[in-house]
Amino acid sequence: xxxxxxxxxxxxxxxxxxxxxxxxxxxxxxxxxxxxxxxxxxxxxxxxxxxxxxxxxxxxxxxxxxxxxxxxxxxxxxxxxxxxxxxxxxxxxxxxxxxxxxxxxxxxxxxxxxxxxxxxxxxxxxxxxxxxxxxxxxxxxxxxxxxxxxxxxxxxxxxxxxxxxxxxxxxxxxxxxxxxxxxxxxxxxxxxxxxxxxxxxxxxxxxxxxxx
Numbered sequence: 001x002x003x004x005x006x007x008x009x010x011x012x013x014x015x016x017x018x019x020x021x022x023x024x025x026x027x028x029x030x031x032x033x034x035x036x037x038x039x040x041x042x043x044x045x046x047x048x049x050x051x052x053x054x055x056x057x058x059x060x061x062x063x064x065x066x067x068x069x070x071x072x073x074x075x076x077x078x079x080x081x082x083x084x085x086x087x088x089x090x091x092x093x094x095x096x097x098x099x100x101x102x103x104x105x106x107x108x109x110x111x112x113x114x115x116x117x118x119x120x121x122x123x124x125x126x127x128x129x130x131x132x133x134x135x136x137x138x139x140x141x142x143x144x145x146x147x148x149x150x151x152x153x154x155x156x157x158x159x160x161x162x163x164x165x166x167x168x169x170x171x172x173x174x175x176x177x178x179x180x181x182x183x184x185x186x187x188x189x190x191x192x193x194x195x196x197x198x199x200x201x202x203x204x205x206x207x208x209x210x211x212x
Contacts, residue, residue: 039078042112043087043101044121045071051094057082065094070120070175073101090119104150106207111152121150121175144181149192149206151176161202163187170199178206 051064065087067073073096075087084095104121106112115121157169172178172194180190184203192201 039076040112041075042104042106042115043073043075043085043096044104045069045073045101047100049097049100060095063094065089065092065096067096067100072104072115072119072121074116075101075103102209104207105209106152111207115152118174145183147180147190148209149178149180149190149201150209151178151205152207153205155202155205163200168199170194170197170201172201172205177209180206 045067046069048068049064050066051061055061055064057064064084065073067089071089073085073087073089075085075096077086079085079098080095083098085098085101087093087096104115106115151172151174154173155169156171157163157166158171161169163169169189170178170192176194178190178192178194178201180192180201181198182191184190185200188203189200190203190206192198
């Protein structure tokens with residue numbers, strides 16, 4: 001009976017030698033680090049999209065992803081030359097037109113998982129438009145830095161606030177667009193504006209949104 005022994009070897013111009021376990025581990029780690037892993041980002045649908053009726057690419061409409069306003073879409077990589085991302089949502093995958101969605105720039109993996117499990121940001125009350133409503137940020141001095149944020153979770157200061165003076169905080173719902181005025185304070189709160197109502201908002205409930 002033949003006995004076969006398989007060994008990993010290194011071949012050099014002047015020698016052949018057996019690879020040590022340490023060299024094999026180092027090679028595996030180096031190879032793994034060179035693999036291309038697509039960047040995963042989260043987007044929210046701004047408008048309804050039915051590829052069969054709305055796609056500019058009739059022949060490939062079946063490869064596109066249908067969605068409704070507020071639907072959260074997981075996107076892989078950058079958009080292609082036609083302005084489409086590749087994403088998945090609700091168990092389906094396909095191409096996503098970039099002009100119909102907006103990125104939710106969240107880096108924390110735990111928050112990403114929560115948003116994907118939630119599946120939607122309720123846009124019936126978000127005010128998620130491509131341009132800000134001037135009435136929301138009226139009467140703000142020019143030297144104050146204004147940031148556009150989306151609320152990731154519901155917040156009722158009477159129930160959730162760590163502060164005794166919770167009456168100075170804003171109540172908001174997941175998906176609300178809040179304009180923060182100035183920098184975060186030492187307690188981790190912004191001063192924010194929500195449709196003309198102003199008060200303190202906890203920074204860990206918010207994520208920045210681009211000014212599209």
